[in-house]
Amino acid sequence: MIELRDLTKRYGRQVAVDGLSFRVQPGVVTGFLGPNGSGKSTTMRMILGLDAPDHGQALINGVRYADLPRPLTAVGALLDAGAFHPGRSARAHLSALAASNDLPGSRVEQVLRTVGLSDVAGRRAGTYSLGMRQRLGVAVALLGDPGVLLLDEPVNGLDPEGIRWIRDLLRGLAAEGRTVFVSSHLIAEMALTADRLIVIGRGRLLAETTVAELAAVDDSLEDAFFRLTASATDYHGTEAA
Template sequence: MIELRELTKRYGGRAAVDGLSVRVQPGAVTGFLGPNGSGKSTTMRMILGLDAPDHGEALIDGVRYSDLHWPLRTVGMLLDAGAFHPGRSARAHLTALAASNDIPGSRVEQVLRVVGLSEAATRRAGTYSLGMRQRLGVAVALLGDPGVLLLDEPVNGLDPEGIRWIRDLLRGLAAEGRTVFVSSHLIAEMALTADRLVVIGRGRLLAETTVAELAAGDDSLEDAFFRLTSRETDYRGMGAS
């Protein structure tokens, strides 16, 4: 489980995340939605210890990410699909990460098959298309067979077949009892993928509910989202998203 307790982060006089308290439960895909500049990326970075909160805390299975002994075996993450050395092959990149977290080398070949990169595994990752880089990022997230997954815009750069693939993958992982937390700006895709939703605006919690409950009374989830966030969009000083 991911638990946020009064999580707060300020940049100058602006609160990027403002007293956010949320529980992301296992066994479901939870979509993380909000307008541009609402604090989604900052929240994910604080969960992963990349940014320090000014107040509150983010816990994964009751502990901070920085206190995990083998982090990749507990949490899989996709924040930046370009986080690899462009001159290194996908197989070499995954092998190095596996060794750093005491993950068997056989797992590298497993995740390459899962993401459809086996035939391209020896190519330099810098030659990959955006969609292939996204698949490599997903492979990194799955490498340690983690119980918790955090993915920021995982369908970015994927074609329609790839989008369906990631949708089915995430739902399958949640069905295995894992915690799956997915940030996205594609509301229609979240309507097809997510079971639950966390919606924020200007760093504050607007809704923590199911897809069906949020969309009830509106023509679509997109309509419900725009109704909920229409007063929470602020494009001034958008240094953090």
């Protein structure tokens, strides 16, 4: 489980995340929605210990990410699809991560098959399309067979077949009892993928609900989202997404 307790982050006078508290439960896909500049990426970075909060806590299974004994086996994350050496092959990239985290080499081939990259695993990752880089990022997230997954815009660059693939993958992982937390700006896709939603605006919690409950308020989930975030949209701000 992921739990945020009064999480706050400032950049100078700018408040990126403002007293955010919520829980992400296992066994369901939880979508993370908010307008540009709402603080979604900053929140995910704090959950993963990449940014330090000014106040509050971000906990994974009751502890901070930094205190997890073997982080890769507890949490898998996709925040940046380009986080690899472009001259290294996908297989070499995954093999290095597996070796440094004391994971069996067999996991490399397993996750390559899962994400559909087995046939191109020997190619330099720098030659990959955006969709292929996204698949490699998902492979990294799955490498340690973690119980918690955080993915930021995982369908970015994927074609319709790839979007359906990631949708089925995430729902399947949640069905296994894992905690699946997915940030996206594609509201229609979240309507098909997620069971629950966390909606924030200007770093504050606007809704913690199910997709069905939020969509029932308006004609569509998109209409409900725009109504909910209408007063929290600021396209002139500079805070992180």
